[in-house]
Amino acid sequence: MLKRKENIIVEKTKAFADRIGRMCVFVQKQRKVNSDVIRQVNRSGTSIGANIAEGIYAQSNPDFISKFSIALKEANETKYWLERLHASGSLNEKEFDSILHDNQEIIYILISIIKTMKEKNYQKDGTAITDNNKDANVSNENANVSNENANVSNEIGNHNF
Numbered sequence: 001m002l003k004r005k006e007n008i009i010v011e012k013t014k015a016f017a018d019r020i021g022r023m024c025v026f027v028q029k030q031r032k033v034n035s036d037v038i039r040q041v042n043r044s045g046t047s048i049g050a051n052i053a054e055g056i057y058a059q060s061n062p063d064f065i066s067k068f069s070i071a072l073k074e075a076n077e078t079k080y081w082l083e084r085l086h087a088s089g090s091l092n093e094k095e096f097d098s099i100l101h102d103n104q105e106i107i108y109i110l111i112s113i114i115k116t117m118k119e120k121n122y123q124k125d126g127t128a129i130t131d132n133n134k135d136a137n138v139s140n141e142n143a144n145v146s147n148e149n150a151n152v153s154n155e156i157g158n159h160n161f
Contacts, residue, residue: 009109010056013049013071016102020045020078023091023099033090041081048074048106061121065114072110079103 024042027033048071055067082103086096 007056009052009106009113010049012102012106012109013052016106017046017049019099019102023095027085027090031090033085033088037081037084037088037090041078041085044074044077044081045103047071048078061117065117065121068110068114068117072107072114075103075107075110079107 020042024038028035028038051067051071051074055064055071058064058067079100082091082096082100085091086093086100091099
């Protein structure tokens with residue numbers, strides 16, 4: 001069987017889901033906490049990876065972006081529930097900082113992936129780039145760079161330094 005190349009976001013979200021599950025069991029057993037909050041953080045924290053898994057096999061680039069955007073929303077919701085657990089005293093400072101760090105790392109990676117895919121696959125007007133218009137876009141981008149360089153030269157000349 002072929003070994004798949006490691007995908008960092010898949011691995012991080014799997015590990016995070018496992019960690020969220022362990023945290024929920026621990027907090028519910030050891031500390032007084034609202035079970036609704038535990039269910040919410042468990043649901044949102046584990047769904048990040050589930051949406052990533054769906055996105056990996058997306059049918060199109062817009063579908064991929066959509067699934068990863070949902071994962072980002074779930075990561076942000078998880079951050080909210082972790083903050084609520086910390087504010088209520090259910091997570092101490094060290095526990096909160098540690099799990100929040102993992103959550104933030106996932107958020108940053110997702111933002112980067114989504115931004116890259118959007119830049120790579122969409123024109124400035126929001127329409128999808130197809131094979132037919134990729135070459136036209138390259139020509140237009142080169143023309144825009146030339147125009148921008150001319151504008152910068154004109155702006156520099158208009159300022160009193």
